[in-house]
Amino acid sequence: MFGRLAAKQVPNKEYAVVPGKVNPDLQRERKKCTFDTLELTHFLDGGVEKYKDRKERENFFLSDPELMDDVPPELMSHEDQYRNGLKKACYLFKKLKELRENGGTIDNYRQLLGGSLGSAILKDGNPLALHYVMFIPTLMGQGTPDQCAYWIEKAWDCRVIGTYAQTELGHGTFIRGLETTATYNPKTQQFFLNSPTLTSYKWWPGGLGQTANYAVVVAQLYTKGECHGIHPFIVQLRDEKTHRPMPGVIVGEIGPKLGMNATNNGFLAFKQVPIPRNQMLMKNAQVLPDGTYVKSPSNKLTYGTMMFVRVVIVQDMASYLAKAVTIAVRYSAVRRQSEMVPGQSEPQIMDYLTQMYKLFPYIATVYALKFSAQWLWNMYNDVTAKIDAGDLELLPELHSIACCLKAVSTADTATAIETCRLSCGGHGYMACSNLPTTYGNVTAASTYEGENTVMLLQTARALMKAYAKAQAGEQLSPTVEYLNRNRKFRPWSNTVDSIVEGFKQIAAGKVAACALSLQRGVESGLSSEEAWNRASVQLVDAAEAHCRAFITDRHLDMVRNGMNELSPALREVMAQLCDLYCVFWALKRTGDFLQFCGIRGEDVQNLQDYQNELLVQIRPNAVGLVDSFDLRDEIIGSALGSYDGQVYERLLQSAMLSPLNAKPVHDSYGASLSALLRAKY
């Protein structure tokens, strides 16, 4: 309401946004494009049918004015951000129900709530998201059939709203160290939840603050005087009628953060809070009525959820990056600055090679991440099907590659988005560019669901095992096949194939060097743990090299084998992007190529020349490429990146939304400034 009123106040009507008027530079760019952007959009969606589905879904949500903000959350107080977020989230859940009648699955929901659509609707986070993203999936994955029957129905119907409470003030990464206890009392057949220390306070779960009335709580299970490690429990947090905290439950929100301020992340502590025995999730381990503990057949069974989330993260990174690079590319086509040739008119800033270099590798990165995410998604489905059939063999490979992809994709995307933001100069620093918020969302992913350094060290651990196998002449799984000790690397030939081969050679070289460092460490008298710690900086580096080899391999493979149905014009552009991704990373890793692949100074110069050439080749298609991502203006959410390119009009329009601009003289003048101005010194 306020927003619409204020928007009328644009100081000069001529400078208002004109619907349908497209910036002439953008029009020219679109004419230059050498391929059919719709063909590429269909390819990205996975076919015309899926394209139509998406458009329909987007229309269903994004054309609904109830889901759009009139006032940007950045103008609101922290409290109002939550109010606004909760109101919209409740409305969104009603709409999800309509979708559900059309057969939505929990995985649909989870992907819908994250990703570009979810963050378009609730750009600052969704206080209800964890209900579908974690609470219901955990019930499904870890409840007995009886538990599922009882709880999942209540949850689907939103008769309870849940969250997932695992992380504590003192423990995130090391979940075995969690301190919350659930102690079984066979007399009352209840578990008593307790928070023995300050560091045992649950901390971070989304929606926990003032929103959820139930939670899956992860706690150390004690029965018959013995600790059996962490297990999940369904705990009621708030009264279903009054919403007041249950007796013994201490709950609140953790306060403002870098981003996601409507998420209502909370803290939670218990003072001996009882729950019935059947609220321990017992699909795997069980506690019998008399307190006897029955072990889970395998402790790997709960990996599924974790893996799913990591797969989704890689997909989300590609979506967020597509958004950021669309904003920056369109802005760079509209923005004109300086003189390249004295006396001539100001060029579009995208004509500067340094600007192409900042942006185009990240158009390519969207594809690189997308293809890796697709492969991971397929493998995830493959592996979960096999797990259901009792076959756990592929799990370590999935785990290893998911760990490093999670880390590398989140770190790369964060860097990419900041580069996009900075490439828009001062205007990228404006909240209305949507680049700050996008960064806030993305950088969180470097920490949650497995801190990146920890993730890379997990991959490194798998690589060391694979290396030992390779040395013993054993068979290797596909993603580490290059460690085969009999493998001959092809010599350098200044082609993209050589770069991909090079990354494998580098990874192999680094893995071998790490193995040697570990061995040297132990030989020098360090314990194996100390030796591991001493080598850990190099181990992280090796895991990243492994991941880069994987990503470039996937990318090239898709370009060679996954695009047969595309037109030649489009295939050419796709090949340019793949080449650019590979060359860009090769040039960022010249030390590795010089050290491990036998290239020389001239080769580096050739790579630089080739990179420049690729940037210039991609230049005329840059706007077409980001148009092909087909992101609606509501998803873009940016004054700089809308389809019509009315950049300056939208900047001014956004400024007029500020309450500071509502009156000619702000009340703070009388309250503090006037006294300063009148003071006689």
Add this chain to the structure above:
Amino acid sequence: MFGRLAAKQVPNKEYAVVPGKVNPDLQRERKKCTFDTLELTHFLDGGVEKYKDRKERENFFLSDPELMDDVPPELMSHEDQYRNGLKKACYLFKKLKELRENGGTIDNYRQLLGGSLGSAILKDGNPLALHYVMFIPTLMGQGTPDQCAYWIEKAWDCRVIGTYAQTELGHGTFIRGLETTATYNPKTQQFFLNSPTLTSYKWWPGGLGQTANYAVVVAQLYTKGECHGIHPFIVQLRDEKTHRPMPGVIVGEIGPKLGMNATNNGFLAFKQVPIPRNQMLMKNAQVLPDGTYVKSPSNKLTYGTMMFVRVVIVQDMASYLAKAVTIAVRYSAVRRQSEMVPGQSEPQIMDYLTQMYKLFPYIATVYALKFSAQWLWNMYNDVTAKIDAGDLELLPELHSIACCLKAVSTADTATAIETCRLSCGGHGYMACSNLPTTYGNVTAASTYEGENTVMLLQTARALMKAYAKAQAGEQLSPTVEYLNRNRKFRPWSNTVDSIVEGFKQIAAGKVAACALSLQRGVESGLSSEEAWNRASVQLVDAAEAHCRAFITDRHLDMVRNGMNELSPALREVMAQLCDLYCVFWALKRTGDFLQFCGIRGEDVQNLQDYQNELLVQIRPNAVGLVDSFDLRDEIIGSALGSYDGQVYERLLQSAMLSPLNAKPVHDSYGASLSALLRAKY
């Protein structure tokens, strides 16, 4: 008020912050320190006298409760952030007046308002800062003696509050392209200011929105039908009594940003607004009453202010980084996580080599930047003294090194602060860690006062000139002396001297390669401008290499020659930090060392081993090193980084400040959530 009340509500009194109680891990760390932290603090301050002055100044400001926030700005609406900022800024100005009576100079003020003290008091920006930082200095630098006499007194007394309005919506970097016009009418002896287009709106000046009533406005000067380029004009924006905008003045604020939301950045447009002739600042160029334009003797005379600001930026980067790395190091000493050895207690996370690697190079970076900033400050004073005497010879060298140092220091610091933040895991994402705000302040510096890529290309331009001179056998200025074509680089010897020498060799190699690329470009038929653009990615890279050579050279020189009075114990630690900075960067640039310095794979491995060794050597002194920065808790402003290390207590205390936690059930439950929970699906 609210904050103090809410802080009482900590759910469990046992978990409240206890004044004076120091975390035992931090106590142990402090005992381990091998040097006298006070000795280092005195060295950093530049002597005991300056140390005492600083302590007194800090006490004057930071012990004043009026200047402390009860409610963190992150909880406030955008409008309240401004209200709060303005109130505190007015109070701060009153206190500055007291300082002035003790002989404060304008340069004191400027440094006081930025830097760690300024950002401790107004962490989200100061709407009055530009009055002292830009408005008064511009009057002083560009006004005639008469103008100075009239305006500076008014300004010092705060009878007017000014800002500096240069950047426009459509022009930042390219100031010659500014569109605002000031047209002289000899009949009325007035200039008429006008904003002919939307893109000519002034955009960004701090305090412009609702605060300043005057501004120095940079506009294209027209007289006698001719344009004479941009000139500065004093323009009244608001009535001195009512604070209402003057007729024809359109003014407001530009809306929320990534950070600095109390700065009140504004927009400004004119509809033929008249000002008297004597409000053009005429120290250099003049317009006579009849409209005759009298040129400035040199257009380089206005460089001074720009240079000063860049020097201050480099200093500020060191301060911000000292703050961030103090937070992260203290937190890493307090935080314990995981098992390094199964069954043993959880180690401090600072015992992980990967954590040392994330943090210690940035302790070293504080020194590296500080020493470069000192050199630059001395050179700045030298050059300005010479300019006053009419000698402009050193100006290009100052300009060249200031440009690249501005770019490299801001970019490095932004990366460093994000690394520090991420090293604190999830808790680093909390606003109360103060790391997000610190990043917001620092990353802005990559764009303002000269966009970083543009800055590096200016240095590159100077390097190309120097290279041509070198080829012609002409004499070179000290910072580019290594380009001398007769210089023999010493061979690699696995020492820090070799690394510093190596960076020069790399810079020389890259500069030569750029010159060759430019030549090849022109020979292939490109215009010199096109060839420059084609080589620009490499030119940026060469400028950065040049800067790295400069920084490492300064750093090593200080360790060798600037620390003779320090104790041996401290000198040893200083040398370790210098070595670490050099090795860290050498390992980030192995490609360059392999390509230009003739090192081999074994040398890289040696550097890695040496880096690991240095990290382990520095480990026991890490807390002592950050303690030596001697940053008061008010400057740290972080739940994670306070001197006493009561990390978890402060996190909980901060959470309790959230208004969402004021009542057991938030009003949004009744407003939206209860209907969802009760809906029957």
